[in-house]
Amino acid sequence: MSVQPGWPIARKLTLFLAAIVALLALVSWGMVTSFAREAAGRTQDNILAASATSIAETLRSEGGQVRLELPYAAFSMLGAISEDRVFYRVAAGDDVLTGYADLDGPNVTPGEPSFATLPYRDMNVRAVSVMRVILADGEAVPITVTLAQTRGGVQGIAAGLSRQAAYLSVAVFLLAVGMSAFAVRASLRPLNTMAQHVSTRGPSDLRPLRRRGPPELMPLVRALNRLMDRLEGSIKRSEDFIAEAAHRVRTPLAIVRTQAEIALHSVEEEAQKQTLRRVIRAVDDSSRSASQLLDHAMVSFRADDLARERVNLPALAEGVADALRPTAEMKDIDIALAMSPAEVEGDAILIQNALRNVLDNAIKYSPAETIVRISVGNGGGEARIAVSDEGPGFGEEPAAHLTERFKRGDKVEGVVGSGLGLTIAEEALSAHGGRLELGRNLEGGGACVSLILPAA
Amino acid sequence: MRFLLVEDNAELADSVVQRLGLDGHAVDHAATLSDAEAHLEVADYDLILLDVMLPDGDGRDFLARSRDRINTPVIVLTARSQISDRVGALDQGADDYITKPFDFSELEARCRAVLRRRGGLARNEITLGAAVFEPNAGTLRHGDAVMELRNREIRLLEVFARNPGHILSKSQLMDRLFSHDEDVTENAIEVYVGRLRRKLDGVGVRIETVRGAGYRMSL
Numbered sequence: 001m002s003v004q005p006g007w008p009i010a011r012k013l014t015l016f017l018a019a020i021v022a023l024l025a026l027v028s029w030g031m032v033t034s035f036a037r038e039a040a041g042r043t044q045d046n047i048l049a050a051s052a053t054s055i056a057e058t059l060r061s062e063g064g065q066v067r068l069e070l071p072y073a074a075f076s077m078l079g080a081i082s083e084d085r086v087f088y089r090v091a092a093g094d095d096v097l098t099g100y101a102d103l104d105g106p107n108v109t110p111g112e113p114s115f116a117t118l119p120y121r122d123m124n125v126r127a128v129s130v131m132r133v134i135l136a137d138g139e140a141v142p143i144t145v146t147l148a149q150t151r152g153g154v155q156g157i158a159a160g161l162s163r164q165a166a167y168l169s170v171a172v173f174l175l176a177v178g179m180s181a182f183a184v185r186a187s188l189r190p191l192n193t194m195a196q197h198v199s200t201r202g203p204s205d206l207r208p209l210r211r212r213g214p215p216e217l218m219p220l221v222r223a224l225n226r227l228m229d230r231l232e233g234s235i236k237r238s239e240d241f242i243a244e245a246a247h248r249v250r251t252p253l254a255i256v257r258t259q260a261e262i263a264l265h266s267v268e269e270e271a272q273k274q275t276l277r278r279v280i281r282a283v284d285d286s287s288r289s290a291s292q293l294l295d296h297a298m299v300s301f302r303a304d305d306l307a308r309e310r311v312n313l314p315a316l317a318e319g320v321a322d323a324l325r326p327t328a329e330m331k332d333i334d335i336a337l338a339m340s341p342a343e344v345e346g347d348a349i350l351i352q353n354a355l356r357n358v359l360d361n362a363i364k365y366s367p368a369e370t371i372v373r374i375s376v377g378n379g380g381g382e383a384r385i386a387v388s389d390e391g392p393g394f395g396e397e398p399a400a401h402l403t404e405r406f407k408r409g410d411k412v413e414g415v416v417g418s419g420l421g422l423t424i425a426e427e428a429l430s431a432h433g434g435r436l437e438l439g440r441n442l443e444g445g446g447a448c449v450s451l452i453l454p455a456a
Numbered sequence: 457m458r459f460l461l462v463e464d465n466a467e468l469a470d471s472v473v474q475r476l477g478l479d480g481h482a483v484d485h486a487a488t489l490s491d492a493e494a495h496l497e498v499a500d501y502d503l504i505l506l507d508v509m510l511p512d513g514d515g516r517d518f519l520a521r522s523r524d525r526i527n528t529p530v531i532v533l534t535a536r537s538q539i540s541d542r543v544g545a546l547d548q549g550a551d552d553y554i555t556k557p558f559d560f561s562e563l564e565a566r567c568r569a570v571l572r573r574r575g576g577l578a579r580n581e582i583t584l585g586a587a588v589f590e591p592n593a594g595t596l597r598h599g600d601a602v603m604e605l606r607n608r609e610i611r612l613l614e615v616f617a618r619n620p621g622h623i624l625s626k627s628q629l630m631d632r633l634f635s636h637d638e639d640v641t642e643n644a645i646e647v648y649v650g651r652l653r654r655k656l657d658g659v660g661v662r663i664e665t666v667r668g669a670g671y672r673m674s675l
């Protein structure tokens with residue numbers, strides 16, 4: 001099952017936070033810049049106004065003449081700001097008393113200074129006009145003092161402040177992005193841990209998740225647990241169903257077989273005995289086929305999601321041999337074990353099932369009073385369980401096709417079988433990256449079937 | 457041997473009781489787990505044959521519950537063939553399992569194997585002339601000599617020993633010795649009878665050939 005990954009949440013969140021931080025940084029930079037410009041402008045205005053006022057203060061009338069002394073201090077105050085150029089004009093109405101005749105100030109009323117930013121001689125200047133009314137010869141003469149200064153200094157200060165603000169904003173931005181990336185990762189950690197916790201579980205581990213976590217994850221945890229619950233329930237139900245179905249089918253078969261055996265004891269006529277034997281054989285045949293079909297389904301199912309545990313092959317072989325020994329004994333067949341240590345990684349039940357089918361064949365195809373040998377060993381990176389018997393063997397025919405589903409050999413007359421045993425074994429092995437080898441038993445002349453698995 | 461069969465299907469239970477009876481075993485039948493407990497309280501058994509699916513519970517749970525109280529060996533009768541199921545039963549304390557439908561000779565072989573493993577094999581001696589035959593141990597003692605018999609020899613000698621003086625047909629003996637999927641001729645019986653004759657040499661017991669009818673053991 002493939003999952004198309006979308007945008008990772010971490011990246012999305014980080015980018016989103018970065019965008020917000022960038023916007024905030026930009027806004028704050030703009031505000032600082034405009035404040036700086038305004039503050040610098042206001043300072044200039046104040047100085048200009050003070051200077052113009054102090055010039056106006058020196059106005060007086062002398063014998064009907066308006067006189068003026070330009071105070072040095074007024075200009076030195078202006079010079080304090082920067083290297084900017086200063087222009088002035090003192091006029092009574094339209095008569096220019098002194099200064100730059102072409103300097104036009106803003107309109108002004110007595111008492112209040114008025115300001116304006118004007119173009120002057122290809123420059124941008126800030127100008128202030130102050131009006132003072134002087135009595136000359138008993139006549140009130142309104143005198144306008146206009147003072148102007150270029151704006152280089154003010155702009156310089158504003159630009160400097162703005163640059164500082166920009167540096168600061170960038171620094172804050174970078175810091176904030178870094179911190180949000182960290183914060184995002186930290187808050188996503190429970191999610192990652194949970195994902196890891198779920199994905200490292202074994203295929204059949206359906207226990208509920210019990211991890212503590214942030215409340216935001218709880219709906220997910222609960223949903224997962226519910227899902228696992230339902231899954232477990234449906235697996236259990238289908239297992240129960242299979243068990244129940246098998247029970248229903250096999251119990252009547254067992255009745256038939258038992259009754260046939262009882263009848264076989266009491267009937268005298270050979271023809272009737274033959275019939276009963278045939279019944280028993282058919283029951284055995286169908287029972288065996290049913291088992292192998294189920295086993296086959298189980299192997300395919302387990303192979304899809306292979307368990308990976310350490311499997312000790314000698315112990316496993318011994319268990320399987322013990323389970324089949326009574327069957328072998330019925331034919332006076334001895335099962336001989338030759339073990340050396342071998343370990344593989346995989347699903348013990350699958351390997352057991354593979355060996356069981358192979359050993360079952362060996363017993364089935366062997367004549368009475370022979371020996372079936374199981375050897376377990378390790379070599380060349382491979383673990384090997386070899387089962388050899390003294391039966392008819394595979395003959396000259398190519399044996400490879402015998403592992404195909406429902407394929408039986410040509411020497412099987414009289415032997416019950418479904419043709420699934422080797423298929424099951426081969427499937428179980430190849431799920432582990434191993435294989436089945438069908439060969440000849442060099443000592444006894446029968447078959448030698450090897451289960452080969454990559455050694456752990 | 458004395459069996460307790462725990463099986464809810466009455467028809468199957470009846471047949472199994474009857475069939476085991478043919479081999480001279482005594483079988484009590486319990487249809488439920490509580491029935492089984494009641495039986496176990498009043499009687500001793502050599503072996504319990506336990507179905508896993510019973511009306512009042514799972515046979516495996518019963519095993520897990522009672523393993524430390526009941527020391528009788530248990531063979532589980534399962535309808536499922538999956539190894540995982542079998543392994544489950546063995547883990548829960550069964551001594552062995554057998555899949556329904558089962559071959560009674562195999563059931564008997566498994567019972568013997570379990571009892572041998574548990575060391576609980578009752579002594580069951582049959583005197584044959586000057587020798588003592590112990591089917592459970594698979595030995596024939598004659599004076600100081602102890603002869604080991606193979607599985608088929610044991611089964612064959614057992615049939616003869618239990619039916620002294622009766623004529624047993626070849627086909628009867630074959631049903632006893634060979635599984636129904638084996639292709640064997642009646643000559644195969646002669647081989648085994650020949651061997652038994654050699655082993656019984658000097659014991660004072662004879663297996664005679666009855667022309668056209670079969671064999672008879674006379675003490």
Ligand SMILES: Nc1ncnc2c1ncn2[C@@H]1O[C@H](COP(=O)(O)OP(=O)(O)O)[C@@H](O)[C@H]1O
Nearest residue numbers: 361362365393408409417418419420421422447
């Ligand atoms: N030990 C063996 N000796 C001889 N032939 C064997 C042996 N094992 C398997 N075969 C051959 O391989 C065929 C396929 O085996 P399998 O898949 O187990 O099916 P079956 O149920 O027929 O035994 C058998 O029919 C038989 O011809």
